[in-house]
Amino acid sequence: xxxxxxxxxxxxxxxxxxxxxxxxxxxxxxxxxxxxxxxxxxxxxxxxxxxxxxxxxxxxxxxxxxxxxxxxxxxxxxxxxxxxxxxxxxxxxxxxxxxxxxxxxxxxxxxxxxxxxxxxxxxxxxxxxxxxxxxxxxxxxxxxxxxxxxxxxxxxxxxxxxxxxxxxxxxxxxxxxxxxxxxxxxxxxxxxxxxxxxxxxxxxxxxxxxxxxxxxxxxxxxxxxxxxxxxxxxxxxxxxxxxxxxxxxxxxxxxxxxxxxxxxxxxxxxxxxxxxxxxxxxxxxxxxxxxxxxxxxxxxxxxxxxxxxxxxxxxxxxxxxxxxxxxxxxxxxxxxxxxxxxxxxxxxxxxxxxxxxxxxxxxxxxxxxxxxxxxxxxxxxxxxxxxxxxxxxxxxxxxxxxxxxxxxxxxxxxxxxxxxxxxxxxxxxxxxxxxx
Amino acid sequence: xxxxxxxxxxxxxxxxxxxxxxxxxxxxxxxxxxxxxxxxxxxxxxxxxxxxxxxxxxxxxxxxxxxxxxxxxxxxxxxxxxxxxxxxxxxxxxxxxxxxxxxxxxxxxxxxxxxxxxxxxxxxxxxxxxxxxxxxxxxxxxxxxxxxxxxxxxxxxxxxxxxxxxxxxxxxxxxxxxxxxxxxxxxxxxxxxxxxxxxxxxxxxxxxxxxxxxxxxxxxxxxxxxxxxxxxxxxxxxxxxxxxxxxxxxxxxxxxxxxxxxxxxxxxxxxxxxxxxxxxxxxxxxxxxxxxxxxxxxxxxxxxxxxxxxxxxxxxxxxxxxxxxxxxxxxxxxxxxxxxxxxxxxxxxxxxxxxxxxxxxxxxxxxxxxxxxxxxxxxxxxxxxxxxxxxxxxxxxxxxxxxxxxxxxxxxxxxxxxxxxxxxxxxxxxxxxxxx
Numbered sequence: 091x092x093x094x095x096x097x098x099x100x101x102x103x104x105x106x107x108x109x110x111x112x113x114x115x116x117x118x119x120x121x122x123x124x125x126x127x128x129x130x131x132x133x134x135x136x137x138x139x140x141x142x143x144x145x146x147x148x149x150x151x152x153x154x155x156x157x158x159x160x161x162x163x164x165x166x167x168x169x170x171x172x173x174x175x176x177x178x179x180x181x182x183x184x185x186x187x188x189x190x191x192x193x194x195x196x197x198x199x200x201x202x203x204x205x206x207x208x209x210x211x212x213x214x215x216x217x218x219x220x221x222x223x224x225x226x227x228x229x230x231x232x233x234x235x236x237x238x239x240x241x242x243x244x245x246x247x248x249x250x251x252x253x254x255x256x257x258x259x260x261x262x263x264x265x266x267x268x269x270x271x272x273x274x275x276x277x278x279x280x281x282x283x284x285x286x287x288x289x290x291x292x293x294x295x296x297x298x299x300x301x302x303x304x305x306x307x308x309x310x311x312x313x314x315x316x317x318x319x320x321x322x323x324x325x326x327x328x329x330x331x332x333x334x335x336x337x338x339x340x341x342x343x344x345x346x347x348x349x350x351x352x353x354x355x356x357x358x359x360x361x362x363x364x365x366x367x368x369x370x371x372x373x374x375x376x377x378x379x380x381x382x383x384x385x386x387x388x389x390x391x392x393x394x395x396x397x398x399x400x401x402x403x404x405x406x407x408x409x410x411x412x413x414x415x416x417x418x419x420x421x422x423x424x425x426x427x428x429x430x431x432x433x434x435x436x437x438x439x440x441x442x443x444x445x446x447x448x449x450x451x452x453x454x455x456x457x458x459x460x461x462x463x464x465x466x467x468x469x470x471x472x473x474x475x476x477x478x479x480x481x482x483x484x485x486x487x488x489x490x491x492x493x494x495x496x497x498x499x500x501x502x503x504x505x506x507x508x509x510x511x512x513x514x515x516x517x518x519x520x521x522x523x524x525x526x
Numbered sequence: 527x528x529x530x531x532x533x534x535x536x537x538x539x540x541x542x543x544x545x546x547x548x549x550x551x552x553x554x555x556x557x558x559x560x561x562x563x564x565x566x567x568x569x570x571x572x573x574x575x576x577x578x579x580x581x582x583x584x585x586x587x588x589x590x591x592x593x594x595x596x597x598x599x600x601x602x603x604x605x606x607x608x609x610x611x612x613x614x615x616x617x618x619x620x621x622x623x624x625x626x627x628x629x630x631x632x633x634x635x636x637x638x639x640x641x642x643x644x645x646x647x648x649x650x651x652x653x654x655x656x657x658x659x660x661x662x663x664x665x666x667x668x669x670x671x672x673x674x675x676x677x678x679x680x681x682x683x684x685x686x687x688x689x690x691x692x693x694x695x696x697x698x699x700x701x702x703x704x705x706x707x708x709x710x711x712x713x714x715x716x717x718x719x720x721x722x723x724x725x726x727x728x729x730x731x732x733x734x735x736x737x738x739x740x741x742x743x744x745x746x747x748x749x750x751x752x753x754x755x756x757x758x759x760x761x762x763x764x765x766x767x768x769x770x771x772x773x774x775x776x777x778x779x780x781x782x783x784x785x786x787x788x789x790x791x792x793x794x795x796x797x798x799x800x801x802x803x804x805x806x807x808x809x810x811x812x813x814x815x816x817x818x819x820x821x822x823x824x825x826x827x828x829x830x831x832x833x834x835x836x837x838x839x840x841x842x843x844x845x846x847x848x849x850x851x852x853x854x855x856x857x858x859x860x861x862x863x864x865x866x867x868x869x870x871x872x873x874x875x876x877x878x879x880x881x882x883x884x885x886x887x888x889x890x891x892x893x894x895x896x897x898x899x900x901x902x903x904x905x906x907x908x909x910x911x912x913x914x915x916x917x918x919x920x921x922x923x924x925x926x927x928x929x930x931x932x933x934x935x936x937x938x939x940x941x942x943x944x945x946x947x948x949x950x951x952x953x954x955x956x957x958x959x960x961x962x
Contacts, residue, residue, distance in 0.1 A: 092757065109757055111923050128757075129677065129725035152923030182893065184923045211919035214723040223724075227680045234670070241565065244663045248953040249685075249732060250747050252960035264700035264709075266746075267738060267957050273700075280953070283962075286547075287650040288659075289565035296685060296732065302703060310702075311686050321528065321545055321564075457618065479962030483647035487547050487588030487620045517684040517716070521703050524688035526719075526915030 092156070095131040099170040101161040108133050108173065109181070111215065112153040114193045115146060124176070125193070126157065127215070134172040135159065142178045151192060152215075154182035192216045198513055200306055207518055210526060214516075221350035222514060225343055226502045228350075230294055232342025233315055236335050242317070243288040247280035249273055249296055253475055260300040262310075273298035276495060277316045278425075279480040282454060285320040285491045286483050292317045294498060302521055306510040311519040315501070318493030325427075325437040325453040328492035329367075329413055332441060332451050336411060337361045343505065356506045359410040359444065366407040367439070369416035373399055389421050397445040413439040413451075424464040427453040441494070444504045449494040456491055458484040528592070531567040535606040537597040544569050544609065545617070547651065548589040550629045551582060560612070561629070562593065563651065570608040571595065578614045587628060588651075590618035628652045634949055636742055643954055646962060650952075657786035658950060661779055662938045664786075666730055668778030669751055672771050678753070679724040683716035685709055685732055689911055696736040698746075709734035712931060713752045714861075715916040718890060721756040721927045722919045728753045730934060738957050742946040747955040751937070754929030761863075761873040761889040764928035765801075765849055768877060768887050772847060773797045779941065792942045795846040795880065802843040803875070805852035809835055825857050833881040849875040849887075860900040863889040877930070880940045885930035892927055894920040 092109050093101060110128035117123075122143040124135040135157050137143040146153065159176040190196065192215040196206055206213050213219050237244065254261050254272050262273040277293050284291040293316045301308040317335070319328055344351060344358050351358075368376070374386040377395050380402070385392055391399070391414055403412045416435040419428050426436040437453035455461045461484055465472045472481045502514040512518040517526060528545050529537060546564035553559075558579040560571040571593050573579040582589065595612040626632065628651040632642060642649050649655050673680065690697050690708050698709040713729050720727040729752045737744040753771070755764055780787060780794050787794075804812070810822040813831050816838070821828055827835070827850055839848045852871040855864050862872040873889035891897045897920055901908045908917045938950040948954040953962060 109925070129679075150922075154923055154925045182923055182925065184921075186921055188922045209918075211719045211722055211915060212922055214720075220723055223681060224679060226682075230680065231670075231674065234667075238667065243565075243660060244666065245659060245952055246732075246749060248747055248955055250734070250955050250960060262700050262702070264698050266698070266960060267736075269960065271960055283647045284650075286647055287656055296682075298686075300703075311684055313682060475961065479647060482645075485620075485622055486586075486624045486648055487590055487618055489545070489547075489590045489618065516681055519684055519686050524686060524702060524705065524707055525911065 095126075095128050095133045095169055097130075098133060098161055098173075099163075102163050102171055104161055105158060106161050106173070107156060107158040109154070109156040112146065112149065112151055112155055112184075114151065115143075124155075124157070124178075126155065127192075127217075131217070132168050133157075134164070134167045135176045136172055136174050137176055137178075138174065140175070142176050145178050145180055148185060149180065150184045150187050152184040152188055153180065154184075155180055188212055190216075198509060200510070203512070207512070207523065208526070210517060218353055221353045222502070222506060222508070223516060224350045225347050225354070225356075225506060226499075226514060226516075228343040228347040229339055229498070229502050229505065231346070232339035233292075233294065233335065235342060236338040237290075237292045237317070240290065240331065242290040242292045243284075245281070245284050245288070245291050245293055247274065247277040247293055247295065249298070260302075262298050262300045275299055277314065278495065281316050281318040281493060282425075282488070282491070283480065283483040285318050286486075286488050289320040289489070290318070297495075304521060306512060309499075309512065309515060309518055309520050312511070312515070313498035315496045315498050316493070317496075318491055320489045320491040322453070322490050322492060325439070325451075325492055328451055328453060328494075329365075329439055332449065332494060333363075333365050333411070333413075336441075336443070337363070339501075340505065351506070354506050359505070360404060360408050361411055362407075362409050365409050365411045365413050365441075366403055367413040367415050368399065370414060370418070371416065373414055376402070389418050391440070393446075396442050396447060400442050400445045410444050412442045414442060415439045422464075423452075424468045424470065425452075425454050425461070426464075427455045437492070441496075443501075444507075446500070446504065448500055448504065449496040451492065451494045453490065453492040456484065456488045458488075531562075531564050531569045531605055533566075534569060534597055534609075535599075538599050538607055540597055541594060542597050542609070543592060543594040545590070545592040548582065548585065548587055548591055548620075550587065551579075560591075560593070560614075562591065563628075563653075567653070568604050569593075570600070570603045571612045572608055572610050573612055574610065576611070578612050581614050581616055584621060585616065586620045586623050588620040588624055589616065590620075591616055624648055626652075634945060636946070639948070643948070643959065644962070646953060654789055657789045658938070658942060658944070659952060660786045661783050661790070661792075661942060662935075662950060662952075664779040664783040665775055665934070665938050665941065667782070668775035669728075669730065669771065671778060672774040673726075673728045673753070676726065676767065678726040678728045679720075681717070681720050681724070681727050681729055683710065683713040683729060683731065685734070696738075698734050698736045711735055713750065714931065717752050717754040717929065718861075718924070718927070719916065719919040721754050721929075722922075722924050725756040725925070726754070733931075740957060742948060745935075745948065745951065745954055745956050748947070748951070749934035751932045751934050752929070753932075754927055756925045756927040758889070758926055758928060761875070761887075761928055764887055764889060764930075765803075765875055768885065768930060769799075769801050769847070772877075772879070773799070775937075776941065787942070790942050795941070796840060796844050797847055798843075798845050801845050801847045801849050801877075802839055803849040803851050804835065806850060806854070807852065809850055812838070825854050827876070829882075832878050832883060836878050836881045846880050848878045850878060851875045858900075859888075860904045860906065861888075861890050861897070862900075863891045873928070877932075879937075880943075882936070882940065884936060884940065885932040887928065887930045889926065889928040892920065892924045894924075 110126040113127040114125040122137040156179040159173040164172040190212040499514040546562040549563040550561040558573040592615040595609040600608040626648040935950040
């Protein structure tokens with residue numbers, strides 16, 4: 091019966107069997123140290139002059155082995171125990187020297203991306219690389235737990251759409267039995283329609299953007315956490331649930347994935363129960379006051395101001411997340427709702443987290459006539475193929491609602507503190523990269 | 527403070543506020559009955575000669591209303607309570623008569639598919655239609671709960687692949703900045719590579735097939751539950767976990783979604799802790815013995831035999847699931863492992879559930895040299911773009927493993943007892959259907 095590395099210390103003084111990949115082998119005088127990697131971590135095996143470790147002669151890292159031996163306490167070993175007097179069984183011998191040393195740190199310098207991503211099947215065998223994607227799984231688990239606790243239904247929107255979708259030029263198109271189809275750039279229309287059914291919905295799904303950019307930020311395929319909340323009383327309800335979601339995910343991963351986060355050197359973010367809010371105008375004013383750089387009158391916060399206000403908030407407000415509010419109506423999308431008490435601004439906040447915007451969180455326009463007007467005011471046709479189903483849902487009754495689409499890999503990146511979103515993506519896709 | 531329909535009976539004798547869509551309205555003598563739909567169900571409102579319900583004059587199903595009134599016990603009402611003496615607030619008035627009566631059963635006859643799917647934003651407001659997708663959410667929740675309890679890591683494989691993928695002609699291709707890309711037909715290669723990292727992995731993700739078929743069975747975009755399990759001792763370990771997964775999902779939905787399943791008339795399947803197994807040859811023999819139809823010598827069970835053995839198993843073996851084993855090696859895929867003790871068969875079972883095959887559950891060939899030989903024996907090139915990353919993972923050490931890809935919508939269909947997989951799909955895509 092195989093035990094795992096994290097169970098080793100429960101078996102001190104007993105015989106136990108472990109299995110995994112040969113991670114490392116070294117000899118010191120009369121001792122041979124083997125390190126085995128399994129899905130939970132590493133196990134040290136000490137072979138003291140026996141013939142057993144000689145079975146590994148000529149075999150390389152990656153060899154699959156099973157070892158039965160005596161578990162001894164060893165405070166210096168990663169699990170507080172190691173295995174002595176081993177009997178070694180070679181399950182799958184590997185003679186080829188791998189091109190990556192998986193027990194050594196792998197550079198995340200963009201110059202090394204071809205190695206990091208091109209050899210993913212090996213680089214992920216490094217414990218730190220693997221930890222990123224364990225945390226990623228934790229982020230989706232934490233998000234789903236929160237959503238389900240709050241009565242949200244997960245749905246699956248189609249990614250194959252008719253024609254080239256509305257509003258964006260960077261669309262992948264494909265031949266669909268003689269028609270043109272495109273890959274979805276957003277689940278927004280579908281999730282809004284689903285508010286008319288389930289009231290509260292979410293999806294963690296793929297998003298496509300034919301982004302011809304070479305930066306480390308842009309990917310052509312990524313994952314979005316899409317949320318939409320109906321029957322709200324005000325936009326504050328939508329902000330509150332967004333705030334609570336982020337806090338719940340953070341607590342979830344720092345509870346269940348603390349070892350991985352520590353291995354990655356991640357620092358738990360400061361996330362109070364109510365994030366600070368600042369209007370666009372007040373942000374410009376504060377930035378001017380503190381830095382003497384004048385962006386007053388600009389419609390959006392600049393990327394530099396977003397970084398700055400997050401640092402300021404961390405130091406002065408005890409929060410790594412900030413809601414920037416009161417965006418000008420002149421900049422609104424057709425689906426944003428204007429604040430009737432202050433028609434120059436919309437009911438929208440941008441959620442900043444650790445220096446970047448991670449979500450735009452608006453109240454949607456849910457009133458059919460006004461929505462139609464706002465679509466037409468953008469020069470778009472509500473009766474076109476791209477719009478007609480969407481607007482029909484409103485024609486037959488939609489409650490006040492709001493939501494967001496949040497980049498999933500971006501969120502993982504920011505929780506861990508990685509330099510690029512690609513490092514938080516298992517198999518990143520960009521203008522140059524379609525494999526493996 | 528809004529309460530939901532399923533909380534109504536806790537508020538008997540109190541004043542309460544409910545909100546939702548006007549679902550139905552009828553007048554009987556001096557009484558007006560309003561039925562409101564919210565995310566949990568229906569609420570009956572009784573208006574006795576007051577002026578309140580006249581506010582709804584000219585307003586249609588779909589109108590968003592809030593009602594405050596006195597909750598009274600009423601055993602005949604769906605929640606054991608109803609609201610009297612209502613004060614009605616019209617939140618969003620709807621004057622347009624909807625083309626679908628959402629309080630009436632909606633036909634699932636394929637002749638009605640254009641209505642059923644074309645008006646999804648309305649047909650889903652029918653409680654039974656909605657229940658299908660609540661159960662669907664339950665199936666993925668149950669699956670994830672099982673996988674995480676058993677130490678599986680969820681991963682996300684890319685759906686954009688270089689070139690036209692291996693082994694299948696029915697591939698969607700697209701222009702990718704001048705290259706050709708295709709949409710993934712399977713996550714198999716990726717999940718096998720991930721066994722080399724996490725040992726146990728799963729994905730619930732999209733799969734694409736350019737299937738030019740007009741049947742009700744085929745879709746071009748669907749969801750697959752992909753699972754892969756490493757460090758197994760035999761194929762029986764893989765079958766056991768598949769068996770336990772299906773049982774866990776069934777228990778999960780019949781615990782948490784029983785109301786929805788009852789509404790749909792679903793019958794809980796017979797799923798014993800160990801499913802019956804029958805070899806292909808024995809299946810043919812039993813079928814011949816009982817029906818006098820002779821399929822002995824055929825390599826695969828026929829669809830008719832799959833239906834038949836499931837009925838037979840339900841009656842005689844107390845199981846709606848059956849593993850059919852010992853498929854001939856002559857029919858194997860390159861990744862199947864041959865049984866060395868009986869080289870004429872592979873380590874593979876087909877899992878039948880309620881009359882259809884829902885998964886092929888094999889042991890994969892994990893030994894690099896043999897895998898290479900088997901790829902070449904199919905006339906394929908292991909050094910080609912489609913194979914080279916996949917085989918490299920094996921070159922550097924892969925444990926014995928197996929897994930399956932199971933159609934998610936198909937599974938939902940079979941749990942509920944729907945006639946077609948499309949009825950278990952929110953927005954089905956087929957050769958004729960790309961919208962909404």
